[in-house]
């Protein structure tokens with residue numbers, strides 16, 4: 001609300017409006033901070049928040065202590081141990097135009113001559129890390145600013161966070177935990193495919209991934225960090241904000257290199273312009289820039305309000321929007337039968353890319369947005385990354401517009417679509433649905449599954465069209481003569497594909513188990529199950545209880561596996577594969593398939609102490625499969641020691657010899673990284 005429209009309100013009217021805004025903001029804040037699932041766009045929240053600030057600035061006596069303007073947004077879930085922040089973790093004041101920013105800078109310059117440090121405003125969530133004598137002892141969320149949540153175990157799975165500093169400082173370091181753009185896109189794609197709701201932006205995704213009771217989930221989400229602050233700068237040598245970032249880097253933290261010292265508003269403007277241009281090229285999301293007084297003693301003397309420091313301000317990028325017209329809503333069937341709608345639009349430039357498609361996720365989402373064919377819509381990029389429809393433009397809706405009718409039949413096979421229990425997604429449950437079969441075969445051939453080089457979706461589509469295949473077992477009957485009839489497929493490609501198919505017959509069981517695309521059975525679960533039961537026959541004969549007993553497998557996966565194999569068609573498929581020479585046993589323990597130049601290739605690794613997430617045997621098998629040499633005694637030649645709890649003399653010796661030491665979480669994180677990538681090749 002602008003000053004002038006606010007001026008038209010009487011004080012009682014302003015009071016009444018404030019009394020309406022506060023609970024609304026609180027409700028939105030609750031969804032955003034506790035559920036990591038905002039119910040409105042940030043710009044809507046920001047606009048109402050600004051109205052409240054304007055009212056409270058004009059009539060300070062209307063401020064209530066519980067007003068959202070007086071409290072750092074955030075919650076403390078009861079699932080986590082509480083961590084009091086002796087020095088509060090604050091929010092940032094924000095401005096939305098360069099003029100407002102200039103006012104802030106002028107005000108400071110009048111009082112305190114000096115320089116500013118410009119930093120990128122990373123779209124993540126604030127964390128605090130406490131080190132005692134250089135060792136990481138605790139990590140926490142911002143929470144409500146006064147009290148955070150203890151997420152030490154989760155933070156230890158993040159590779160960029162050092163467990164030990166290069167100097168034995170006792171210090172509390174603060175910064176941002178974020179999810180890189182690529183991981184964010186992959187995570188949301190995966191969630192769409194699984195019929196789950198998607199995260200609105202990388203910040204919510206990072207928060208949701210970090211505040212997990214199961215640290216393995218955190219480890220899989222590929223989070224990273226940039227540290228940029230300390231609770232108290234006394235232990236440091238530097239006395240400037242820019243020097244602080246350098247010193248944190250020397251201590252072993254990952255810091256953002258894109259900061260710059262500015263002397264005046266012109267230089268700050270130049271920085272803003274530069275990063276407004278470059279933001280789309282960064283591998284992480286930013287939602288603005290932060291301008292900070294550079295001298296740390298000046299920061300301290302300026303202090304803070306109850307909510308924000310007085311020595312810093314965030315300049316938020318204006319949300320980039322574009323207008324276009326929706327021509328069609330396309331429904332596509334995924335591997336698991338989830339059918340997702342996509343809006344097909346006139347191509348338009350938006351934040352650095354041409355956009356012609358935007359996902360509408362699921363029928364609920366589509367209905368809520370009420371998008372119709374021929375609607376003019378406003379587009380933005382969710383979390384500045386994924387094109388999304390903000391809303392339709394009511395004034396431009398054609399008079400004869402009809403609400404969009406959600407299809408009831410599969411676009412590929414015509415089967416009636418269903419909602420499975422509790423799912424927002426629509427599904428085709430026809431096991432012979434052609435599109436699902438192509439997608440399933442693509443999955444079967446993929447790198448982490450049967451790893452059949454040269455068998456991509458284009459080829460698979462043709463194989464089905466020509467009726468050379470109807471399921472994955474048929475792949476093993478393909479002939480040279482058939483393959484050379486495919487479009488743009490020469491003799492060399494045909495031979496290569498036949499070779500790749502032949503090689504895949506020797507894969508260890510876990511690849512087949514994963515390749516079947518059984519719901520919930522990811523590559524890690526497949527590995528655990530294959531290693532446990534050793535043969536496909538054992539897996540198929542296993543009861544729900546026997547499967548669920550395996551560490552970190554659990555009921556959901558066990559149920560799904562049993563259901564899958566209870567189907568006669570599935571059992572038939574397995575015997576057809578077996579008849580075609582596909583290996584049905586677990587051989588990874590002694591297989592020579594170590595990646596040629598993976599992280600562990602040729603490394604001497606010693607395991608010591610008690611492991612909790614796996615047995616020593618499993619850890620050792622896995623390391624050997626990665627090409628490591630697992631030895632039992634620590635020497636100068638040892639490359640790495642992995643220490644569980646109660647590690648004794650080997651750990652002491654490693655420390656004395658300066659051999660790098662990893663804890664179990666760090667190792668588990670690497671394991672899941674490698675398995676997600678299918679072993680770095």
Ligand SMILES: NC(=O)c1ccc[n+]([C@@H]2O[C@H](COP(=O)([O-])OP(=O)(O)OC[C@H]3O[C@@H](n4cnc5c(N)ncnc54)[C@H](O)[C@@H]3O)[C@@H](O)[C@H]2O)c1
Pocket residue numbers: 028029032033038039040041042043045046072073090091092094119120121122123124125126127142175176228290314
């Ligand atoms: N859509 C909704 O319903 C909803 C609800 C509540 C809040 N929000 C959004 O959340 C934001 C308000 O949240 P907030 O109070 O945490 O403020 P904020 O996120 O705007 O700014 C403060 C935070 O910026 C982060 N930050 C990133 N880079 C930094 C750097 N270089 N230096 C210092 N800090 C840096 C820190 O985590 C800090 O806590 C607004 O953008 C608002 O739109 C949205």
Ligand SMILES: [Zn+2]
Pocket residue numbers: 333410411412413414415428429430433434436
């Ligand atoms: Zn179908």
